[in-house]
Amino acid sequence: MDMHEAQLLFINEAEELLDVMESCLLEVEAGDATIDAHIDAIFRAAHTIKGSAGLFGFDAIVAFTHSVESVLEQVRADKLEFTPALAELLLDCHRHMVQMIQSIADPELASDKNQGTKLLAALDVYLHPPKSDEPLTDTSQAPIPDDSGHWSIHIDYGREVFRDGMDPCSQLKFLQTLGQVDDVRVTADFSDGEFDPECCYLRLQMALISSADKQQIEEVFEFIQDSSKVTISAPKALVNKVQACAEDDARLGETLVNSGALTKRELEMALAEQRRALQENRQAEALGNMLIKQGAVDKSLVSAALSKQKNQEHKRPIDLQFLKVDARKLDNLIGLIGELVTAGAANELLIGQLAHEKLQESFAGMTLLVEQIRDAALGLRMVQIGESFGRLKRIVRDVSKELGKDINLEVLGAETELDKSMVEKLSDPLMHIVRNAIDHGIEPQDVRIYKGKPSQGQLCLNAYHEAGAVVIEITDDGAGLDPDRIRAKAIENGILDTDKQLSKEDIYKLIFEPGFSTASAITNLSGRGVGMDVVKRNIEELRGQISIASDINQGTRFRIRLPLTLAIIDGFEVTVGDAHLVIPVNMIQECLAFDAEALAVERDYLNLRGEVLPFVRVRDILKIPGQRLQREHVVVVQFGENRAGLVVETLLGELQAVIKPLNKMFRAIRGIGGSTVMGSGDIGFILDVPQLIEFTMHKESRQCAPASDKSEKEKHE
Amino acid sequence: MGKTILIVDDSVSIRQVVGIALKSAGFDVIEAVDGQDALAKLSGQKINLVISDVNMPNMDGITFVSELKKLPAYRFTPVIMLTTEGADDKKAAGKAAGAKAWVVKPFKAEQMLDAVNKLILP
Numbered sequence: 002m003d004m005h006e007a008q009l010l011f012i013n014e015a016e017e018l019l020d021v022m023e024s025c026l027l028e029v030e031a032g033d034a035t036i037d038a039h040i041d042a043i044f045r046a047a048h049t050i051k052g053s054a055g056l057f058g059f060d061a062i063v064a065f066t067h068s069v070e071s072v073l074e075q076v077r078a079d080k081l082e083f084t085p086a087l088a089e090l091l092l093d094c095h096r097h098m099v100q101m102i103q104s105i106a107d108p109e110l111a112s113d114k115n116q117g118t119k120l121l122a123a124l125d126v127y128l129h130p131p132k133s134d135e136p137l138t139d140t141s142q143a144p145i146p147d148d149s150g151h152w153s154i155h156i157d158y159g160r161e162v163f164r165d166g167m168d169p170c171s172q173l174k175f176l177q178t179l180g181q182v183d184d185v186r187v188t189a190d191f192s193d194g195e196f197d198p199e200c201c202y203l204r205l206q207m208a209l210i211s212s213a214d215k216q217q218i219e220e221v222f223e224f225i226q227d228s229s230k231v232t233i234s235a236p237k238a239l240v241n242k243v244q245a246c247a248e249d250d251a252r253l254g255e256t257l258v259n260s261g262a263l264t265k266r267e268l269e270m271a272l273a274e275q276r277r278a279l280q281e282n283r284q285a286e287a288l289g290n291m292l293i294k295q296g297a298v299d300k301s302l303v304s305a306a307l308s309k310q311k312n313q314e315h316k317r318p319i320d321l322q323f324l325k326v327d328a329r330k331l332d333n334l335i336g337l338i339g340e341l342v343t344a345g346a347a348n349e350l351l352i353g354q355l356a357h358e359k360l361q362e363s364f365a366g367m368t369l370l371v372e373q374i375r376d377a378a379l380g381l382r383m384v385q386i387g388e389s390f391g392r393l394k395r396i397v398r399d400v401s402k403e404l405g406k407d408i409n410l411e412v413l414g415a416e417t418e419l420d421k422s423m424v425e426k427l428s429d430p431l432m433h434i435v436r437n438a439i440d441h442g443i444e445p446q447d448v449r450i451y452k453g454k455p456s457q458g459q460l461c462l463n464a465y466h467e468a469g470a471v472v473i474e475i476t477d478d479g480a481g482l483d484p485d486r487i488r489a490k491a492i493e494n495g496i497l498d499t500d501k502q503l504s505k506e507d508i509y510k511l512i513f514e515p516g517f518s519t520a521s522a523i524t525n526l527s528g529r530g531v532g533m534d535v536v537k538r539n540i541e542e543l544r545g546q547i548s549i550a551s552d553i554n555q556g557t558r559f560r561i562r563l564p565l566t567l568a569i570i571d572g573f574e575v576t577v578g579d580a581h582l583v584i585p586v587n588m589i590q591e592c593l594a595f596d597a598e599a600l601a602v603e604r605d606y607l608n609l610r611g612e613v614l615p616f617v618r619v620r621d622i623l624k625i626p627g628q629r630l631q632r633e634h635v636v637v638v639q640f641g642e643n644r645a646g647l648v649v650e651t652l653l654g655e656l657q658a659v660i661k662p663l664n665k666m667f668r669a670i671r672g673i674g675g676s677t678v679m680g681s682g683d684i685g686f687i688l689d690v691p692q693l694i695e696f697t698m699h700k701e702s703r704q705c706a707p708a709s710d711k712s713e714k715e716k717h718e
Numbered sequence: 719m720g721k722t723i724l725i726v727d728d729s730v731s732i733r734q735v736v737g738i739a740l741k742s743a744g745f746d747v748i749e750a751v752d753g754q755d756a757l758a759k760l761s762g763q764k765i766n767l768v769i770s771d772v773n774m775p776n777m778d779g780i781t782f783v784s785e786l787k788k789l790p791a792y793r794f795t796p797v798i799m800l801t802t803e804g805a806d807d808k809k810a811a812g813k814a815a816g817a818k819a820w821v822v823k824p825f826k827a828e829q830m831l832d833a834v835n836k837l838i839l840p
Contacts, residue, residue, distance in 0.1 A: 166796025224819040
């Protein structure tokens with residue numbers, strides 16, 4: 002991995018951490034969570050960014066993040082109260098950090114140095130409170146910190162200690178550098194029956210009040226470790242620290258060492274003993290029991306650490322949910338699976354010709370597996386849409402604050418999954434719609450009260466699955482779209498002819514036209530040069546659709562429908578003339594023989610069990626040359642709320658279609674969304690069903706509007 | 719009455735750095751370049767602590783400590799061996815010879831002072 006890649010990884014990681022930091026801060030600020038619940042995550046984000054930035058030599062980021070981290074540390078240690086003002090400041094710091102990270106990738110986005118200095122000064126106030134404030138505690142006589150307590154030390158000196166040149170007094174003196182030594186009891190062990198003045202018969206028992214960990218205390222006695230027996234018992238209060246020492250690893254030994262209740266030497270001894278026992282007896286006692294037996298730790302500490310281990314086991318599935326994989330590897334895998342699907346289709350064709358029953362059977366089994374692999378691989382790219390929604394929360398907060406509007410954001414279906422690349426491309430259009438909703442949709446408070454609405458505006462983001470698609474709705478309870486105003490504006494801007502009559506839905510669609518803007522005053526929020534036309538284009542690039550429903554004074558709902566994935570679809574193969582066409586299966590409702598009698602076929606619509614169904618001949622739309630067959634079929638397709646019939650010639654059956662985008666040259670062709678390679682090696686075209694349905698509806702309205710009095714059914718063919 | 723420490727090391731920089739640290743902590747310091755030199759410089763005077771390197775020309779540290787411990791006046795004098803990381807055999811040999819304390823190279827001056835303070839009072 003070269004430096005540039007590593008740097009990209011860093012940027013990626015930092016951005017994710019910043020997202021976590023932001024959502025935590027926002028939740029706390031909104032009162033959805035306590036600061037205690039999130040401070041660790043917030044702190045860890047700052048801490049990790051600082052650490053990684055240091056590796057890459059981004060000194061400015063290190064310096065700034067260090068101050069943020071210091072303040073967070075104070076909050077974490079309960080030394081600093083988490084006030085709304087502090088939350089605001091931290092959110093500003095977050096924004097600055099985002100800018101600094103972004104400016105690594107794109108130096109043109111240089112972060113505002115003045116802003117950084119200002120923020121640092123503001124943070125400094127929290128770190129060094131003005132002197133005039135009387136310190137709450139006199140540090141010189143501060144009571145012992147909470148996590149200390151009495152260490153109990155027992156030393157049974159070896160006889161040869163004096164001969165080794167060891168002086169117990171110097172060790173005790175050294176021990177005092179770690180804390181306060183109290184209650185020293187000296188006893189002597191003369192059980193030998195003899196007295197040798199060169200021998201040491203001392204036994205010492207003492208209490209030590211210190212925040213040092215066991216490792217540090219043991220090191221004081223390291224030189225007499227071999228000759229004497231030193232027992233150090235942890236204070237009771239350490240149980241809390243063991244429980245609180247929630248590092249990501251959940252191993253008993255490490256937990257105890259990290260919380261300072263166990264020394265590395267003791268752990269290694271116990272582990273070595275365990276290994277030895279395993280080799281000799283093929284079984285060994287649990288580490289915890291061994292440590293207790295060794296006298297290294299108290300039982301209460303082991304059970305504290307183990308209870309924590311249990312907690313972490315609960316948490317672990319969440320921790321392990323994510324594995325970072327280079328997106329290119331994933332794309333490569335999906336590409337290969339696409340080839341596999343195509344190759345499978347080729348084999349299926351050949352095997353079909355062989356009419357070998359056993360072979361067909363085994364191949365069917367394999368096809369099933371290939372389908373499962375395909376779904377699983379595509380699933381790898383799926384992420385929860387909540388990630389995008391999280392960013393929107395921030396926008397809602399900032400924009401509503403800036404405009405002085407009180408807005409409640411409701412988020413539903415954040416766990417709905419969508420292709421990762423789509424989530425990324427969605428973030429801008431969603432942001433724009435949300436900004437618009439707050440800026441133009443939801444009225445100022447006084448207007449709302451005047452209209453008899455609750456003063457707090459409601460904005461709702463909702464995502465859900467519907468028939469092989471993902472639907473995202475952005476609903477506000479604002480002023481709603483005014484069709485007359487839109488119409489007038491469109492005429493004024495030359496988008497619409499004066500005499501043209503349009504339905505309400507068609508008028509709403511005008512706001513997606515380039516160069517359309519109804520905002521009477523362009524605020525700095527919505528007037529960013531990105532219009533609704535860009536929103537629509539972005540969504541269409543994702544093979545999605547956007548529609549609007551609105552009622553004046555009731556609110557507006559933007560509805561975005563997106564396909565689940567961009568790579569492979571389950572298709573249904575049909576032919577018209579020589580052309581192989583693929584219709585996405587999830588849009589197909591049913592297939593019927595195109596029987597002019599039974600279906601009471603009109604020029605453009607037919608009677609499907611009493612319902613009017615508009616239809617088109619695919620041969621006509623795609624201008625496929627050749628003669629119409631006697632026997633035709635109609636495929637009933639649905640997209641959203643609309644249905645239509647597509648008349649084709651033969652129905653060939655289901656297949657998996659690996660979507661290959663059409664060359665730019667062919668983008669303009671209506672009705673075709675992509676191409677695919679069939680098992681036979683032929684090229685198949687994937688029909689753009691939403692476009693075809695829209696075309697059918699329009700054709701119908703064009704035909705119907707002037708001839709609405711045509712009630713007599715007129716038979717065709 | 720100050721306490722006296724003997725430093726035995728063939729590296730002049732180690733002798734100097736340790737010497738300065740110990741002197742500023744209030745100890746008197748005698749320097750020797752190897753085991754032979756050290757034994758010659760002792761000449762029966764009162765020594766409270768010996769700090770010795772292992773690898774030295776003429777007489778190495780292990781031999782020096784064994785020789786030292788044979789002299790009645792220095793039987794109980796604590797000895798700090800300067801060992802290198804992972805040289806457990808040297809450490810064990812040093813302990814067997816009578817050097818019960820050790821400091822692992824490379825060390826900082828404070829680490830040396832800590833070790834000294836665990837053994838003798840200033």
